[in-house]
Amino acid sequence: MRAPDDENLFIAGTVPDALAALASHGVGAMPFAGGTWIMRAPIRREPQAAFYVSLDRIPELSAVDIAIDRIRIGACVTHSRLAAQLAEVEPCHGLVTAAGSAANPAIRGMATVGGNLSTWDFPAADLPPALLCLDAEVELATTDGRQRLPFERFLATRRELRPGTLLTGVTIPRRPVRTAHARLPLRKAGDYPVAIVSLAILLDRNGAVEDASVAVGSVESTARRWPELERKLVGHPLDPETARVLAEAELGAFTGRDGVEAPGWYRLQVLPALMRRAVDAALRSQS
């Protein structure tokens, strides 16, 4: 294992401080949030950055703001804080399940939202499918200023972000949707999920689906929506068994990735059951 050099960590106190430090060290510099991904690099023989900029003492990045029409989650909010602070807040049932059941308790206490969203080479991440369904926006900052990106666009472009870009937060509009997150780890808990179904459903006054967002994680290399199934759900009452059958018929939309923990076909095979569980959980969640 390579002994780390001296002076290769800067503790930033503000976002501009962090951006300046990243800019002055160029492509060799990387943000450091919870460290749960970065610190495994030596044992996985993955490349390490020459210089890290720690974000965890920046107050702005650790804030959760709950307004009437939207929720803003700072990039350095950990999975456990997210789960605790948004536990009874609508429409976060699915997101809270994602944050509260990922990994294990110690990792949840360290790993941040920004870190989870920035690990573009990690297909089994729980937060991306949950945030895809919520029409979230991602806030990015560079030395040139800040911008917001729709979540889907962020996922498609995050690999090519300019070096020195910081993810500062995520904003969720508060729509009256029912949400759920169903994941399948191979053990009961503590493993990466082999497949994930997240959803957000808007019901009309008669209980029929007015609008449906369904996202699938861990099956392909990046989480994405399932528009073929979403269209089939609209106009009908929300029912777990019907949703399972509809999902079964639309499995052709995905190509499962092979991995050491599960082959691609298995990830597809379990999606209908996860869809049933997700709808069941959504019906029991508040709207």
Added chain:
Amino acid sequence: MATTLTVNGERRVSARGPMTALIDVLRDEFFLTGAKSVCREGACGACTVHVDGQPVVSCLAPIGTLEGREIRTVESLAEASEPSALQQIMEEHDVVQCGMCFPGILMVLTGFLRECPHAGRDEIKAALVGNICRCTGYERLVDAAAALARRN
């Protein structure tokens, strides 16, 4: 650059670089060998310590981020050389086998039972999801923790 850490209430100075994992400083520099370095990936929990009262896997925590934080290791559980109630009940139930996982398990359960003193078996199991025991002594372990929770 030296890093100043507060470990079990004492100020300690490490000469290692700021990106050094806390586990290596605890074991190799401070000779606090309770926490074990096993998977170094956050998956087994054998290296768990407390930072500001929260369980942290010390294999993934660089010392440079820990200045000013309160670090506690398994060595601090036996105050005035008296084992803690948790340590005592583990002994009563004869839970420990090889002991490799045990410091981490004690730290996780100490934090967890402080927050949920009346926890039931399922909650105890959920709290221990990140602790792997190669000797697979889980049932007795959960029995002992549940017995302590009933006593609380």
